[in-house]
Amino acid sequence: MALTFDSLAEVAVARDLLRRWWGLELGLTEGDGGGYVRVSHATCETVRGADGPACTAAMKAIAAAFAKSKSREPVAQRCHAGFTILAAPVFGAKGLAGVVYASGARHGEPPNLTMCSPEEAATLAAATPALSDDDLARARDLVAAAAAAVERSQPAEVPATTHAHPFTEIVGDAPAVRDVVKLLQKVVRSEATVLVHGESGTGKELIARAIHYHGPRAKKPFVVQNCSAFNDNLLESALFGHVRGAFTGAVKDQAGLFQVADGGTFFLDEIGDMSSALQVKLLRVLQEGTFMPVGGTKPVKVDVRIIAASHKDLAAMVAHKQFREDLFYRVNVLKLTVPPLRERASDIPRLAQHFVKKHWKNASQQAPRLSQGALARLVAYPWPGNIRELENEVERMLVLAGDATELTGGMVSARVAGGASAIGKPLRDVLANAETDAIVAALGRHAGDRPAAAAELGVSHAYLDARIAALGLGSSS
Numbered sequence: 001m002a003l004t005f006d007s008l009a010e011v012a013v014a015r016d017l018l019r020r021w022w023g024l025e026l027g028l029t030e031g032d033g034g035g036y037v038r039v040s041h042a043t044c045e046t047v048r049g050a051d052g053p054a055c056t057a058a059m060k061a062i063a064a065a066f067a068k069s070k071s072r073e074p075v076a077q078r079c080h081a082g083f084t085i086l087a088a089p090v091f092g093a094k095g096l097a098g099v100v101y102a103s104g105a106r107h108g109e110p111p112n113l114t115m116c117s118p119e120e121a122a123t124l125a126a127a128t129p130a131l132s133d134d135d136l137a138r139a140r141d142l143v144a145a146a147a148a149a150v151e152r153s154q155p156a157e158v159p160a161t162t163h164a165h166p167f168t169e170i171v172g173d174a175p176a177v178r179d180v181v182k183l184l185q186k187v188v189r190s191e192a193t194v195l196v197h198g199e200s201g202t203g204k205e206l207i208a209r210a211i212h213y214h215g216p217r218a219k220k221p222f223v224v225q226n227c228s229a230f231n232d233n234l235l236e237s238a239l240f241g242h243v244r245g246a247f248t249g250a251v252k253d254q255a256g257l258f259q260v261a262d263g264g265t266f267f268l269d270e271i272g273d274m275s276s277a278l279q280v281k282l283l284r285v286l287q288e289g290t291f292m293p294v295g296g297t298k299p300v301k302v303d304v305r306i307i308a309a310s311h312k313d314l315a316a317m318v319a320h321k322q323f324r325e326d327l328f329y330r331v332n333v334l335k336l337t338v339p340p341l342r343e344r345a346s347d348i349p350r351l352a353q354h355f356v357k358k359h360w361k362n363a364s365q366q367a368p369r370l371s372q373g374a375l376a377r378l379v380a381y382p383w384p385g386n387i388r389e390l391e392n393e394v395e396r397m398l399v400l401a402g403d404a405t406e407l408t409g410g411m412v413s414a415r416v417a418g419g420a421s422a423i424g425k426p427l428r429d430v431l432a433n434a435e436t437d438a439i440v441a442a443l444g445r446h447a448g449d450r451p452a453a454a455a456e457l458g459v460s461h462a463y464l465d466a467r468i469a470a471l472g473l474g475s476s477s
Helices: 002-007 009-022 042-050 052-069 118-127 133-153 175-187 204-213 232-240 276-288 314-319 325-331 341-359 372-380 386-401 414-421 427-445 450-457 461-470
Strands: 026-028 075-078 084-092 095-105 194-197 222-226 265-269 305-310 334-337
Touching: 002 009, 002 133, 009 026, 009 133, 009 427, 026 133, 052 075, 052 084, 052 095, 075 133, 084 133, 095 133, 133 372, 175 204, 175 334, 175 341, 194 204, 204 222, 204 265, 204 305, 222 232, 232 276, 276 325, 314 325, 341 372, 341 386, 372 386, 372 414, 427 450, 427 461, 450 461
Parallel strands: 194 305, 194 334, 222 265, 265 305
Antiparallel strands: 026 095, 075 084, 084 095
C-alpha cells in the first residue's frame, strides 16, 4: 500500500500543503500502527531517538482505537511527549489497513521534553510547529482527505454470493432477487404462460431464457421478438408469416416466428406496444394454438409456450382500454416482477465484477480489479438504465483501462460520477467541494505559490486568499 500512497495525486497535494504551511510530514502506517517511521522535524526526531518504544506505542494505540470504533473521523491526539498527532484511518476489505498521519506539531500546551536538558528542550520547543485551533482543523482535514484517497485506491473485495440456485445466468444476492429466483424455480417446471414485468434494462430477456433453458422445452427453439421494433404490417408478417402474393414483394411463402418456435418458447418483449388487431391474433394462438398467415386461407397449428414481457403496467392499460382484457388474463397466468437496479444496490459490486470478467478479452492477462473508489461511485449512482446501463459503463471503463491492472474512480464516466456525487447533497455543498478541489489542485501544481495559483484560476491573489480562508484551507499569506 505504501507504493500506492506515494503515487496518489491527492496525497501529493496534502503532503505539499502540510510541509509548506506548517512544516509537517505526511506518513502512512500499517494496519496495526507499525511502520511509524516518518518524522516531521528535528524536535520530533530527537524525541523519537530518545524514546522510540513510546513513540511506537502511541501510534499503535491510535490504530487500535480506529480498529475498534470503525470510525473514519480523523483525530488530533497528544503523544507521550506532548506533541500532536493528526491521524485518519484507511479501511480495507478486511478491516483497518493503515493510518495516515502528520505528527510532531504543537497545539495548546507546550511539549513535555523531559528527556532533554532544559536548554535543549527550550530550543526544540521553540522550533516545534505551532497550530492554532483553525490550523489544527485544516491540517486534520488534509490528513483525512489523503486517507480517503488511499482508501478509495484499495482493491474492492466482493464477497461470493451466499444464495445458491441453479440459474447461473442470474447474478445477485439481494432479497428482491431471491424472491424472483424462488418463484422462478416453480415457474420453470410448468408449461404455463408467463408475464415478466420490469423496467427497461432490468434483464427481462435473461429471465425468459432461464425459464426456457431450465424447463422441459430446453432442447427446443427459443425465439425472441420485440413488439415495438416493427410497424403493424411488418410485425404481423414476422409473427405469423405470409403466403406468396399476399402483398407486393411477397414472392414466396415465408414461415413466421411462431412456426420457427414450434415445440419451444416464444419470448414476446414489450407486448404492451402491440396493436389491438394483433392482440386479437395473439389471443387466438394462446386459446387454440392456431393462427392464419398473412394472405393465407389455411390455419397453421403450433405448440408454443409464450413468455411475454413489458415495462408498462398492463393492468392499468386494460383499465384505460389500451390493452385487451381477455389477452391480459391469458398472458398474466404467472407473473414475475424484475426489480430495478436501484432496489438491489447491494448487488452492484457483484454485477460490476461479473461484467469485468465477461468483457475482458485478453486471455493472457488477468482482468483488472475494481478499486474501492470506482465501486463507491458505481454504487452511489441511481442507474435509470438499470443493468444494461451498468454493463455498458463497465465495458467503457475496460476500454479506458487498457493494460492497467485496476479500474479506478477516475475511469468512471462524468455522467455516472456526477450523478453519484450529487445525490443527497445541497447545491451549496456541491459547489464548495468543486471550488475546494480546484484550489487545492492549483496550489499543489504551483507548490503552494498563491499568486501563481491565482493566475491559473483566473482570480486575484486577494480573492484567492479570501476563498482559502472561507473554505478552511489555510491561513492567508
